[in-house]
Amino acid sequence: MDDQCPVCKSDRYLNPKLRLLVSACYHKMCESCIDRLFTLGPAPCPICNKTLRKLAFTPQTFEDLGVEKEVAVRRRLAKDFNKRREDFPDLRSYNNYLEDAEDIAFNLINDIDIPETEARIAQYKIENANLIELNLRREEQYAQYLKEQEESDRFDREQRASELLKAEEDEREEREKGRRELIDKLETSDKDASKLVARSRAQAQKRASNRTSSTMNPAFQSSAKLLRSRAAQSTVIPDVPHVPLQDDWYAYEDKFTLRDNYDDPISEAVRKDREGIMRAGGYRVEEAWQRALTFAVAGLDLCPLGSAQPSADPDVVMVTA
Amino acid sequence: MDVVEKANAATQRKWAKDAKIGEGTYAVVYRGREVATGRQVAIKKIKVGQFKDGLDMSAIREVKYLRELKHQNVIELLDVFSSKTNLNLVLEFLDTDLELVIKDRSLVFLPADIKAWIAMTFRGLEFCHRNWILHRDLKPNNLLISADGQLKLADFGLARDFADPGYKMTCQVITRWYRPPELLFGCRYYSTAVDIWSVGCIFAELMLRTPYLPGESDLDQLKTTFRALGTPTEEEWPGHSKLPDYISVGHFPRTPLRDLFTAASADCLNLLNKCLIYDPKKRISAKDALHHPYFSALPYPSHPSKLPKPAKKISALEEMDGNVDMSGPGPAVKANPPNNKLKRKLSSAEGDARSIARKLDFTQKSD
Numbered sequence: 263m264d265d266q267c268p269v270c271k272s273d274r275y276l277n278p279k280l281r282l283l284v285s286a287c288y289h290k291m292c293e294s295c296i297d298r299l300f301t302l303g304p305a306p307c308p309i310c311n312k313t314l315r316k317l318a319f320t321p322q323t324f325e326d327l328g329v330e331k332e333v334a335v336r337r338r339l340a341k342d343f344n345k346r347r348e349d350f351p352d353l354r355s356y357n358n359y360l361e362d363a364e365d366i367a368f369n370l371i372n373d374i375d376i377p378e379t380e381a382r383i384a385q386y387k388i389e390n391a392n393l394i395e396l397n398l399r400r401e402e403q404y405a406q407y408l409k410e411q412e413e414s415d416r417f418d419r420e421q422r423a424s425e426l427l428k429a430e431e432d433e434r435e436e437r438e439k440g441r442r443e444l445i446d447k448l449e450t451s452d453k454d455a456s457k458l459v460a461r462s463r464a465q466a467q468k469r470a471s472n473r474t475s476s477t478m479n480p481a482f483q484s485s486a487k488l489l490r491s492r493a494a495q496s497t498v499i500p501d502v503p504h505v506p507l508q509d510d511w512y513a514y515e516d517k518f519t520l521r522d523n524y525d526d527p528i529s530e531a532v533r534k535d536r537e538g539i540m541r542a543g544g545y546r547v548e549e550a551w552q553r554a555l556t557f558a559v560a561g562l563d564l565c566p567l568g569s570a571q572p573s574a575d576p577d578v579v580m581v582t583a
Numbered sequence: 584m585d586v587v588e589k590a591n592a593a594t595q596r597k598w599a600k601d602a603k604i605g606e607g608t609y610a611v612v613y614r615g616r617e618v619a620t621g622r623q624v625a626i627k628k629i630k631v632g633q634f635k636d637g638l639d640m641s642a643i644r645e646v647k648y649l650r651e652l653k654h655q656n657v658i659e660l661l662d663v664f665s666s667k668t669n670l671n672l673v674l675e676f677l678d679t680d681l682e683l684v685i686k687d688r689s690l691v692f693l694p695a696d697i698k699a700w701i702a703m704t705f706r707g708l709e710f711c712h713r714n715w716i717l718h719r720d721l722k723p724n725n726l727l728i729s730a731d732g733q734l735k736l737a738d739f740g741l742a743r744d745f746a747d748p749g750y751k752m753t754c755q756v757i758t759r760w761y762r763p764p765e766l767l768f769g770c771r772y773y774s775t776a777v778d779i780w781s782v783g784c785i786f787a788e789l790m791l792r793t794p795y796l797p798g799e800s801d802l803d804q805l806k807t808t809f810r811a812l813g814t815p816t817e818e819e820w821p822g823h824s825k826l827p828d829y830i831s832v833g834h835f836p837r838t839p840l841r842d843l844f845t846a847a848s849a850d851c852l853n854l855l856n857k858c859l860i861y862d863p864k865k866r867i868s869a870k871d872a873l874h875h876p877y878f879s880a881l882p883y884p885s886h887p888s889k890l891p892k893p894a895k896k897i898s899a900l901e902e903m904d905g906n907v908d909m910s911g912p913g914p915a916v917k918a919n920p921p922n923n924k925l926k927r928k929l930s931s932a933e934g935d936a937r938s939i940a941r942k943l944d945f946t947q948k949s950d
Contacts, residue, residue: 348694348848348881400846407691414689501695501883504702506873509654513713529748542822543770544777544863549746553715 267292269299269308283319287312288331290322328371335370339363342387344397433470440466517559520552594664598673600626609639615673617661623676624661628669641740642670648716648739649674656707658727658737677727677735679893681785685723685792687893694848696891697789699884700726702873703734704782709869711736712775717745719756721781723788732887745774754828757781759804760794764815765863767805769828776863779872783858790844790851806832813837815861823861850877 265280266273269291274280282290289309291299299305300316307314324330343363350356369379387394444462448455529547584592601614604625615626629642649660649672662673681700684690704726711718720741727737741756751771757763763780765773787795796811798804809815814834815823823829840852847855854877857867867875878884 351880396845403846499886499888501886501889503883504698504878506706506870506878507709508706509710511654511710511713526748541772541864542820542826542862543765543773544866545772545774546746546864547748549774550748553746556715 267295269295282322284322284327284330285312285314286318287314288327290327332367332371336367339367339370339383341398342383342390342394344394344401345390346397349393349397436469437466514556514559517562518555520548520555524551526551591664594662595666595671598624598626598662598664598671609641614676625674625676627672627674628666629672631668631670641738642672644742645672645739648711648742648744652711652714652716654707654710655733656703656735657710658735674737675729675735677729677737679728680737681723681726681728681734681789683893684728684891685788687891690891690893692789692792692891693882693885694851695882695885697786698851698878698882699887699890700734700789701782701786702878702884703887704736704785705869705872707734707736708778708782709873711742712778712869715744715746716742717775718742718778718781720758721778721785722758722761723785726785728890728892732890732892734887759801760784760797762804763863764805764808764861765823765826767801767808767828768823768826768830770826773863775868776866779858779866779869782869782872783855786855786858787844790847802830802832805830809833809835811838811843812859812861820862848877848880850875850880853877 265282267280267282268289272280272292272294277292277294281293283293283296284290285307287307287310289307291308295308296316296319299308300314304313304315306312322330324333343366345356345359347353347356350359366379366382369375440462444458447453447458447462451458526547529550597618599616599618601616603611604614605612609630611628611630613626613628615624616622617624629639646660646663649658650663653659658677659675660672661675664671664673704721708718708721716739718736718739718741720738721736725736725738727735729735743752745752752773754766754769754771754773757766757777761781761784763777766777784795796804796807798807809832813836814832817824840847840856844852844855854867854872854875857875858872860866
């Protein structure tokens with residue numbers, strides 16, 4: 263069925279070594295046909311007449327050649343159309359961009375307006391050269407990071423395995439030692455044999471429980487696990503948009519309007535500072551005025567204390583007076 | 584026993600001291616708890632008796648300013664009491680700090696995480712500035728992080744109020760790597776812009792995972808800064824060549840930030856750029872920064888509870904609050920000493936600190 267070359271009609275029955283390759287115009291033919299047609303340089307495709315080269319033939323990955331083509335087209339587009347959501351001011355413009363990219367992909371796949379579409383791609387590439395480059399680098403960094411992560415995970419795992427092995431070794435040795443000791447004791451001492459056996463058993467049990475508690479170390483948590491738990495968390499507690507100021511501290515800013523100038527003898531030195539020695543450091547006399555005014559209006563809303571306020575503590579009265 | 588002593592004793596009874604967490608030149612930090620509720624706190628015991636100069640200036644500043652500031656992004660001073668000759672500050676207990684987070688190589692920062700941390704830093708700073716207080720020692724080591732992920736400004740040992748008309752301020756503040764060029768040029772009149780520069784450096788450090796402008800001396804700091812951002816011109820920063828300690832360290836061209844921060848978004852670099860403008864008057868304010876499009880753009884800042892935190896074994900040494908050397912071995916100790924040394928030099932080298940500290944003598948009985 264499929265194992266037939268559309269050009270020479272030879273099939274697997276005639277040629278058991280039959281191998282079909284796909285051309286740049288997505289037509290199949292067998293290796294012997296390719297050799298026959300293209301060894302002497304570029305030649306037209308026997309099916310669609312497009313000029314082809316021998317080197318441009320690739321092994322087939324997908325059964326359906328339509329899929330094969332779509333994958334190739336999308337792989338090519340993804341290289342350039344790599345903008346992210348963060349590169350757009352709002353969701354709408356991002357969606358428009360995705361729509362555009364999809365349009366271009368559709369045209370290429372179905373051979374609609376190819377020259378015009380190619381022009382569009384070229385135009386886009388020129389306009390967004392910087393951003394494309396940047397996103398490319400971002401992706402590389404991310405891939406690099408993933409690789410490192412994997413590396414460290416593997417290292418962790420290996421270390422843990424070797425530790426486990428060592429622990430097992432120790433355990434075996436200890437058990438051996440315990441048994442030898444027990445036999446020695448049974449030989450030499452004149453105590454009750456069953457008591458001695460019970461004691462050594464209790465000791466062995468104690469050692470075992472120590473070991474299990476030490477291996478249950480919470481510090482041994484691979485970072486991959488940590489990352490996964492972070493991802494899980496993010497679905498539980500959503501991030502909220504930024505709120506610039508989150509306190510309700512009232513700074514009396516609406517109680518006065520600052521004028522451009524005040525008759526202020528104290529700050530004269532600052533204002534006469536011709537060379538800007540004071541102002542070059544960011545000192546602003548307006549801030550001094552603003553602060554003075556703030557402090558002046560700060561208590562205006564407070565009710566004065568009632569005169570007959572009995573207080574048990576004489577010190578407090580002294581302070582408020 | 585007079586009224587003040589009675590009140591002090593009552594306060595003291597409210598808090599219980601547990602294990603020692605860390606020790607520095609002028610303070611010891613203990614883990615503690617509120618007796619009534621069992622809530623964890625950090626108690627910073629300031630050694631008074633052994634210094635001739637009386638109480639360390641940082642302690643006074645810390646009490647003076649923290650008493651007034653109550654905000655979710657500023658460390659909370661819960662109480663102050665004295666015991667024998669010591670002064671005790673009861674502070675909110677915080678798990679870890681941003682420096683440990685940056686140094687923990689096993690953690691991965693998403694762009695949204697950086698956004699959340701910087702937003703919280705600006706929020707805390709804006710609150711200080713709104714209340715006329717300059718922090719003057721912002722660095723990752725002083726941005727503590729609570730168990731629920733909130734970032735809090737801490738260590739107000741170098742803080743002061745600003746906008747008094749024509750008083751000189753010292754330029755020997757802010758850890759060198761985070762110090763703006765106007766202070767390096769010896770400027771004695773400055774404003775909120777000095778803190779913004781520090782935030783800019785922290786912002787860059789979060790993206791690079793290594794300090795952005797690590798100068799080895801004050802002069803080298805200027806060189807490092809100019810090498811990264813270009814030497815400022817007189818148009819760019821009018822009047823800077825007239826500053827007291829102005830020195831020409833050579834001409835360096837400006838390299839675009841994009842070259843170093845390849846993965847950052849355009850908004851992000853725009854904000855970073857505005858934090859690192861040479862002319863302090865043109866530098867963005869904390870309030871304007873909070874309204875910058877970077878914060879409202881996608882991705883949204885991470886929810887505080889989801890921000891990465893160092894593994895427990897590192898943060899076992901809690902309360903990294905300034906001026907404190909960690910005792911006992913552990914990765915945090917190795918990470919900290921250079922900064923701490925720098926920090927101590929700064930606070931003790933301060934001229935005006937001495938003169939004021941002498942007036943207060945806690946060894947005498949207070950009335």
